[in-house]
Amino acid sequence: MSKNTPKAIRGTQDIFGPDAEAFAFVVETFERVRKLYRFRRAEMPVFEKTEVFARSLGETTDVVSKEMYSFEDRGGDSLTLRPEFTAGIARAYLTNGWQQHAPLKLATHGPLFRYERPQKGRYRQFHQIDAEIIGAGEPQADVELLAMADQLLKELGIEDVTLHLNTLGDGESREAWRAALVEYFRAVKDELSEDSQERLEKNPLRILDSKDRKDKPFLADAPKIDDFLSDEARAFFEAVTSGLDAAGVKWKRAEALVRGLDYYRHTAFEFIPDEGSVSADALGSQSTVLGGGRYDGLIENLGGSATPAVGWAAGIERLAMLVGDRADDLLEVAIVAEHAARESEAAELVARCRRRGFQTELFATGSPRKRFDKARKAEPAVLVSFDVREGKDTTKFAWFESTSGRVEEAKAFLSEFQSASEI
RNA sequence: GCGACCGUAGCUCAGUUGGUUAGAGCGCCGGUUUGUGGUACCGGAGGUCGGGGAUUCGAGCUCCCUCGGUCGCCCCA
Incomplete structure (x- = not known):
């Protein structure tokens, strides 16, 4: 590589080969499953006024100022x-005015951008699949959304992850719990880790999932959300859990699972690899595979009327790491022009095969002597060779092990051509 | 923002206590076998050893700076 070749931006990735096939497999599976649950496709712009995200994040200063890709356009916005x-x-x-469709089940996927130091499973440009139900305040919406996530993961072949589930209660429950946590941790402030002392002011709920040894002894006895839940909030959570049981979705209560932003209410959840599992190993410290929750307060923050909503998102790259290598599709037909004089005939058959829907590759470049070898190396199901031997056109067919019905069709089609060409 | 490790051909890597023209395998390109052949053999292209500076008679190898990568911490909408 020349030294004046421009380099890719830090934290971006060029995906190719088995990784790209795994990526595509994740997206294709998501598209299929989302239709089973009747979620409708939506496409949004990749950029918005900064205000959209700033207000959604409740002006969380760190995140807004340091972790977003923001810029001024020519108009100064x-x-x-x-x-x-x-x-x-x-x-x-x-x-x-999508209110007219409420309750609205939406699905989308595409690139997202965060200004962070890249590490395993974490990039500056990354990709997610996303599902939301807007305008539905019933626990059944949470159940449906989670059932879809669960089915998706299973259809991707990811079995060693578990749904971790918590409730943050309604607005009042949540505030009461938060106040109790602050009081509890403030009493032992000096014994907490440096990070957690800071969290106490900025984001006390986060102390609960601290990784620091110094904090661990205090976590078990910290106030529990269950002691602050209103009757309504408790009933809501019970409806969600019994709905999951009915739908056959396994889950595990995770009392320390929290969301930093105020607009989250009730259900919060993450699918996390089981300890010691292959998936846990594959993901390093970025362990959440799919996460989401109910955000009944968000749409009001953006100036809408009070609108309940629940949703989740999952990183495509992380899911792709868990589905394993996906090989390229089998080459169905390889066509070789072993002699320059037969190249146009070979090209014609290639075109016919492709029009009939067969995955076909033409080998007609480089050393004529080696074209056949290259075609064999591509491991096709059927190989057709166009050659000239002793001044005579010779067309040969080689049939290999077939592993799919498509290959049988290709063979049948080419057999017709074979007999025709021999007349 | 902080920390650890890493940076030699397109890829995976070797390169002895610093010592002549920096190597291998794979891949790529070409040649040989008048051959039912994914083989074998021969040859070729391709590297200012991430970049800059320092020490030295001499640096891929030592030191400093810088850039990039990987992983972790913080953060995680």
Whole structure:
């Protein structure tokens, strides 16, 4: 590589080969499953006014100022590359009058951008699949959404992850719990880790999932959300869990699973690899595979009327790491022009095969002597060779092991051509 | 923002206590066998050893800076 070849931007990736096939497999599976649950496809712009995300994040200063890709356009507006789907979907819901479709089940996928140091399973441009139900305040919506996530993961072949589930209660429950946590941790502030002392002021709920040894002894006895739940909130959570049981979705209570932003209410969840599993190993410290929750307060933050909503998102790269290598499709037909004089005939048959829907490759470049070898190396199901031997056109067919019905069809089609060409 | 490790051909890597023109395998290109052949053999292209500076008679190898990568911490909408 020349030293003046421009380099890719830090944290971006060029995906190719088995990785790209795994990526495509994730997206294709998501598209199929989303239709089973009747979620409708939506496309949003990859950038919005910075305000859209800033208001959605409740002006969480660190995140807004340091972790978003923001820039000024020529008109002087501050724009931001979307760091998540939810805010843009909520904005679209409001500005397009999608209220008329409520309750609305939406699915989308595409690139997102966050200004972070890259590490395993974490990039500056990354990709997610996303599902949201807007305008449905019933626990059945949470259940349906989670059942879809569960089925998706299973259809991807990812079995060693478990749904971790918690409730944050309604607005009042949540505030009471938060206050109790602050009081509890403030009493032992000096014994907490440095990070957690800071969290106490900025984001006390986060102390609960601290990785620091110094904090661990205090976590078990910390106030529990269950002691602060209103009757309604408790009933809501019970409806969700019994709905999951009925739908056959396995779950595990995770009392320390929290969301930092105020607009989250009730259900919060993450699918996390089981300890010691292959998936846990594959993901390093970025362990959540799919996460989401109920965000009944968000749409109001964006200036809409109070609208309940629940959703999840999952990183395509992370899922792709868990589905394993996906090989390229089998080459169905390889056609070789072993002699320059037969090249146009070979090209014609290639065109016919492709029009009939067969995956076909032409080998007609480089050393004539080696074209056949290259074709064999591509491991086709059928190989057709166009050659000239002793001044005579010779067309040969080689049939290899077949592993799919498509290959049988290709063979049948080419057999016709074979007999025709021999007349 | 902080920390650890890494950076030699397109890819995977070797390169002895610093010592002549920097190597291998795979891949790529070409040649040989008048051959039912994914083979074998021969040859070729391709590297200012991430970049800059320092030490030295001499640096891929030592030191400093810088850039990039990987993994972790913080953060995680």
